[in-house]
Amino acid sequence: MPKKTDNVIIFDTTLRDGEQSPGFSMNIKEKLTLAAQLAKLNVDIIEAGFPQASQGDYDAVNQIAKSVRGPVIAGLARAMAGDIDRCASALKPARKKRIHTFVGTSEQHIKYQMKKTKSQVLKMAINAVRRAREHVRDVEFSAMDAVRTEMRFLYDILEATIEQGAGTVNIPDTVGYAIPDEFGQLIAQIKENVPNIDKAIISVHCHNDLGMAVSNSLSAVMNGARQVECAVNGIGERAGNASLEEIVMAVKTRKDFLKVGVQVKTREIYKTSRLLVSITGVLIQPNKAIVGENAFAHESGIHQDGVLKERSTFEIMTPASIGLKKNRLVLGKHSGRHAFSKRLEDLGYKLSKEDLNKAFEQFKLLADKKKEIFDEDLETIVGEEISEETFPGVFELEHIQTSSGTGSIPTATVSLRKGDEVFTDSAIGDGPVDAAYRAIERITSIKGRLMSYNIR
Numbered sequence: 419m420p421k422k423t424d425n426v427i428i429f430d431t432t433l434r435d436g437e438q439s440p441g442f443s444m445n446i447k448e449k450l451t452l453a454a455q456l457a458k459l460n461v462d463i464i465e466a467g468f469p470q471a472s473q474g475d476y477d478a479v480n481q482i483a484k485s486v487r488g489p490v491i492a493g494l495a496r497a498m499a500g501d502i503d504r505c506a507s508a509l510k511p512a513r514k515k516r517i518h519t520f521v522g523t524s525e526q527h528i529k530y531q532m533k534k535t536k537s538q539v540l541k542m543a544i545n546a547v548r549r550a551r552e553h554v555r556d557v558e559f560s561a562m563d564a565v566r567t568e569m570r571f572l573y574d575i576l577e578a579t580i581e582q583g584a585g586t587v588n589i590p591d592t593v594g595y596a597i598p599d600e601f602g603q604l605i606a607q608i609k610e611n612v613p614n615i616d617k618a619i620i621s622v623h624c625h626n627d628l629g630m631a632v633s634n635s636l637s638a639v640m641n642g643a644r645q646v647e648c649a650v651n652g653i654g655e656r657a658g659n660a661s662l663e664e665i666v667m668a669v670k671t672r673k674d675f676l677k678v679g680v681q682v683k684t685r686e687i688y689k690t691s692r693l694l695v696s697i698t699g700v701l702i703q704p705n706k707a708i709v710g711e712n713a714f715a716h717e718s719g720i721h722q723d724g725v726l727k728e729r730s731t732f733e734i735m736t737p738a739s740i741g742l743k744k745n746r747l748v749l750g751k752h753s754g755r756h757a758f759s760k761r762l763e764d765l766g767y768k769l770s771k772e773d774l775n776k777a778f779e780q781f782k783l784l785a786d787k788k789k790e791i792f793d794e795d796l797e798t799i800v801g802e803e804i805s806e807e808t809f810p811g812v813f814e815l816e817h818i819q820t821s822s823g824t825g826s827i828p829t830a831t832v833s834l835r836k837g838d839e840v841f842t843d844s845a846i847g848d849g850p851v852d853a854a855y856r857a858i859e860r861i862t863s864i865k866g867r868l869m870s871y872n873i874r
């Protein structure tokens with residue numbers, strides 16, 4: 419059973435709640451790869467799946483239980499004997515294992531979904547925890563939809579399940595309905611009104627339907643919760659679960675305020691997030707906190723100037739703390755002279771004040787036409803064209819035509835304008851994009867490199 423601590427236990431449900439949401443299903447090999455990375459990340463608990471849901475889920479939980487060492491391996495089970503026995507069987511090879519059993523406790527769930535009475539549900543919960551304890555020492559009970567559950571009934575069911583040996587009681591905001599203050603109060607009320615609550619760890623499991631899963635979880639921590647259920651990149655049912663990286667970095671960054679710790683190795687965060695993206699093919703929004711592409715990128719001149727003078731002016735965490743090499747100063751139309759000259763310096767250019775001014779003007783002209791200015795653009799500006807008013811080295815696309823299909827050879831015809839002249843050429847390739855690159859290469863003698871490619 420988990421010990422009481424002032425650390426927040428990080429219970430990762432990426433492979434269970436996360437995996438069950440549309441677009442995120444993974445095969446066993448992928449689940450094993452991700453579970454191994456979660457162990458490297460040093461999460462406390464990995465919820466590996468729901469063994470009764472399918473043979474595939476059973477096998478995944480079983481394989482993870484066999485091979486992943488470090489975190490506790492948990493399996494989910496409804497408050498039913500069959501589910502619990504199957505879960506126990508899947509978890510058998512794990513050194514540290516937990517059965518996580520749940521039942522809906524709100525009026526909506528009891529009356530409309532299960533068509534039962536409260537006393538029947540109470541009995542189900544008691545029997546489920548008792549049965550799970552016959553298999554393992556570490557049992558978690560979840561009162562599904564706790565936020566919409568009548569308080570007296572919630573206290574009673576928590577007391578009864580703790581009495582039966584549940585070492586963790588989970589308070590899910592299943593439908594993402596709570597507001598942070600309200601959710602914090604709920605945890606405080608549970609602490610006050612469940613007589614044996616000190617025998618269990620209070621856990622929370624917040625969904626993000628109103629965008630408050632992380633705030634709600636932290637509010638719960640401030641009121642005594644010591645386990646947070648969360649998922650990498652915030653994936654999960656509907657709008658997802660509380661995002662693991664946001665919870666962890668909030669606890670680390672605001673330890674002064676929250677006064678708790680986490681065991682997670684934060685330098686593995688970025689890698690874990692990217693691994694999930696590459697396994698599922700589901701991208702994250704660029705402005706996603708902590709792991710989005712822009713989370714450590716600065717484009718505005720004022721911000722870049724500040725960060726170059728002293729990082730803490732506009733950064734509250736270091737990129738290294740999540741495993742990123744460095745922040746990114748994106749050169750674009752909002753960038754200022756400071757970032758521009760710093761990048762040139764990094765590229766090895768030492769320009770006179772006059773040349774720097776000219777180059778900066780050219781850079782601003784180009785930045786108005788192009789979203790992001792890359793190092794190669796800077797080299798063109800500085801290397802060849804510093805004294806010219808236009809960009810004679812820049813090609814513009816006039817025309818592109820590609821063809822591909824089953825049984826045909828992918829072909830592309832491209833026309834590029836350079837100044838007053840238009841050049842046209844064709845090429846074949848592995849596919850239409852490759853063929854287009856090859857045609858461009860034939861015209862420009864510039865070898866292109868495909869940096870990113872998505873089909874939706």
Ligand code: KIV
Pocket residue numbers: 435520560562563588590591592593623625
């Ligand atoms: O959202 C929820 O209530 C759940 C439970 C099974 C914990 O996922």
Ligand code: ZN
Pocket residue numbers: 435590592623625654655
């Ligand atoms: Zn959930």
